Amino acid sequence: MSTAEHDRGRETYTRVEEGYVAMQESPDFQELRRRYRGWVLPVAAASLVWYFAYVLLTTYAPGFMSQKLVGNVNVGLVAGLLQFVTTFLVTALYIRHADTVLDPVSARLREQFEGDHR
Amino acid sequence: MSVLAQESTAVGSPTLNIAIFLAFVAVTMTLVLRAGRTNKSAADMYTGGAAFSGRQNGVAISGDYLSAASFLGIAGAIALTGYDGFLYSIGFLVAWLIALLLVAELLRNTGRFTMADVLAFRMRERPVRMAAATSTLVVSFFYLLAQMAGAGGLVALLLNIQDRGGQSLIIALVGVLMIVYVLVGGMKGTTYVQIIKAVLLISGAALMSFWVLTRFGFNFSEMLGQGAAAGASLDPGAAYGANGTSKLNFISLALALVLGTAGLPHILMRFYTVPTAKEARRSVVWAIWLIGLFYLFTLTLGYGAAALVGPERIAAAPGAANSAAPLLAYELGGTLLLGIISAVAFATILAVVAGLTITASASFAHDIYAQVLKRGNPAPGAEVRVARIAALVVGAVAILGGIAANGQNIAFLVALAFAVAASANLPTILYSLFWKRFNTRGCLWSIYGGLAITLVLIIFSPAVSGLPTSMFKGADFSWFPLANPGLVSIPASFLLGYLGTVTSKEYNAAKYAEMEVRSLTGAGSSREVTHH
Numbered sequence: 001m002s003t004a005e006h007d008r009g010r011e012t013y014t015r016v017e018e019g020y021v022a023m024q025e026s027p028d029f030q031e032l033r034r035r036y037r038g039w040v041l042p043v044a045a046a047s048l049v050w051y052f053a054y055v056l057l058t059t060y061a062p063g064f065m066s067q068k069l070v071g072n073v074n075v076g077l078v079a080g081l082l083q084f085v086t087t088f089l090v091t092a093l094y095i096r097h098a099d100t101v102l103d104p105v106s107a108r109l110r111e112q113f114e115g116d117h118r
Numbered sequence: 119m120s121v122l123a124q125e126s127t128a129v130g131s132p133t134l135n136i137a138i139f140l141a142f143v144a145v146t147m148t149l150v151l152r153a154g155r156t157n158k159s160a161a162d163m164y165t166g167g168a169a170f171s172g173r174q175n176g177v178a179i180s181g182d183y184l185s186a187a188s189f190l191g192i193a194g195a196i197a198l199t200g201y202d203g204f205l206y207s208i209g210f211l212v213a214w215l216i217a218l219l220l221v222a223e224l225l226r227n228t229g230r231f232t233m234a235d236v237l238a239f240r241m242r243e244r245p246v247r248m249a250a251a252t253s254t255l256v257v258s259f260f261y262l263l264a265q266m267a268g269a270g271g272l273v274a275l276l277l278n279i280q281d282r283g284g285q286s287l288i289i290a291l292v293g294v295l296m297i298v299y300v301l302v303g304g305m306k307g308t309t310y311v312q313i314i315k316a317v318l319l320i321s322g323a324a325l326m327s328f329w330v331l332t333r334f335g336f337n338f339s340e341m342l343g344q345g346a347a348a349g350a351s352l353d354p355g356a357a358y359g360a361n362g363t364s365k366l367n368f369i370s371l372a373l374a375l376v377l378g379t380a381g382l383p384h385i386l387m388r389f390y391t392v393p394t395a396k397e398a399r400r401s402v403v404w405a406i407w408l409i410g411l412f413y414l415f416t417l418t419l420g421y422g423a424a425a426l427v428g429p430e431r432i433a434a435a436p437g438a439a440n441s442a443a444p445l446l447a448y449e450l451g452g453t454l455l456l457g458i459i460s461a462v463a464f465a466t467i468l469a470v471v472a473g474l475t476i477t478a479s480a481s482f483a484h485d486i487y488a489q490v491l492k493r494g495n496p497a498p499g500a501e502v503r504v505a506r507i508a509a510l511v512v513g514a515v516a517i518l519g520g521i522a523a524n525g526q527n528i529a530f531l532v533a534l535a536f537a538v539a540a541s542a543n544l545p546t547i548l549y550s551l552f553w554k555r556f557n558t559r560g561c562l563w564s565i566y567g568g569l570a571i572t573l574v575l576i577i578f579s580p581a582v583s584g585l586p587t588s589m590f591k592g593a594d595f596s597w598f599p600l601a602n603p604g605l606v607s608i609p610a611s612f613l614l615g616y617l618g619t620v621t622s623k624e625y626n627a628a629k630y631a632e633m634e635v636r637s638l639t640g641a642g643s644s645r646e647v648t649h650h
Contacts, residue, residue, distance in 0.1 A: 071339030113641035
């Protein structure tokens, strides 16, 4: 939390700069960053893993992907359409997370900052 | 063969096609002229004063993103190679999660006009802006090539213009038209064009998909079966399954598609046309729903074209794979539907090309001219004037490039633009937003290194020379086996960004604090939006 103490690169800050550094070090901001990164980084990683699982199965397990499930619809096509489903799902979940968990904190911090630095 | 070609080129009525297209131009031009009246400052020119709503911008993003490659290219790729062609749709869509989760809001909060605003935020400004502007121009150039090549192929089919000279003339006309849109309408006018085009394109694709399904009694499986019987395989491997190299090529393409979107400068710039990060988020959500819906239709369009038109007839038509969707329209609804769908395809090209032109000219005028050459103090009005001249130059280059690339598969050309964006832009954007230690040297190594590696690998790939399908058919100077460079160039660029950073001591704690606080809360960013 106090990493900005060493290696600041410069000794003197303007008042607004001090404001940003103070805000960055505040527990509320640290919490906001944790709530943001703690959600988006794992979800983005999982989405990419799932996408590449699809790509790699298509490439190296064509026999599996070609198995027919219903009529002419095979495993590969269902897996491809599931990519659409998961993309829509992640989008909806993120909106909920952002609206309920992130926005209230970020709005409060923004008002606080802009109240201090007019 | 010549009988086939004769038959397929005689589709539709050129007069009707031209009439529908001119109607589109007339309507959009009126709107653009109105929008152009309030087009004075750089903020108006680049972002329409950041005054669009999330929903408007979301529709415009889908209009900017669903290019001729998506409509003509993917339909053609599925019609000719079946399942493997569907990867484009999936990759182009999943890619939006990166933009939604990691980029859109942070970028909106941190920057103002261009991608370089964000990248240069806590770095040494001039070299980073120069680098970001360079890669913006290169990505835009590749993307423009694809769209202009699409225009050439489409014209060949619709107006039955067979000789290269005639097609070149049409490409030039498309180029001139888009320059007018950009010069007169700026970002506001361009956005209106993209919104109209998105509505036309998505409803056109929906109409055609519905129509295709009626021909199979709404039996999706039956349509797939008939498409497969005609030659569009339902199983993986038709296009990329031949050997180890072609399989790597598939993975390389998949990587470039999914990581390219969040590095496309013309998409990033659209996030600045809304007033807040929350609106930027809303626009991406709208875009994801619309784009996802459209890509679902590509499956029906592709297999439908295979079943109803047939891969041989598509491959033999002028414009080859790119003509699958127009030929399908003709098969379904005759001359009128072909005219409408072709006008939609033209509108698609025009809107995307206008978006690319405005991005490239903004990057030149704002980053290179105003910030690098004039050190942030251009004479009043000079930046907008330079942006207009830049739009003219970009248009001219696009016309020449498009004439040279005429006849290439446009989905493939766009994939190259994605590879450049994913290599030169995305690593820097992510590092810059998420890695505290990242600095100027890392930034420059990643952008220039990624750009150079990608370009060299493309030039010496089978896409450019050595194969009957290459850009230069007669020559063979290829030594890199993959047609898409992403598999090598994207990790290399991430690595270069890392190495550059750890070998330099530069670190600006105050600027990093400002960037991080601004990116997550928007604190301070609203001060710069002067029109609200």
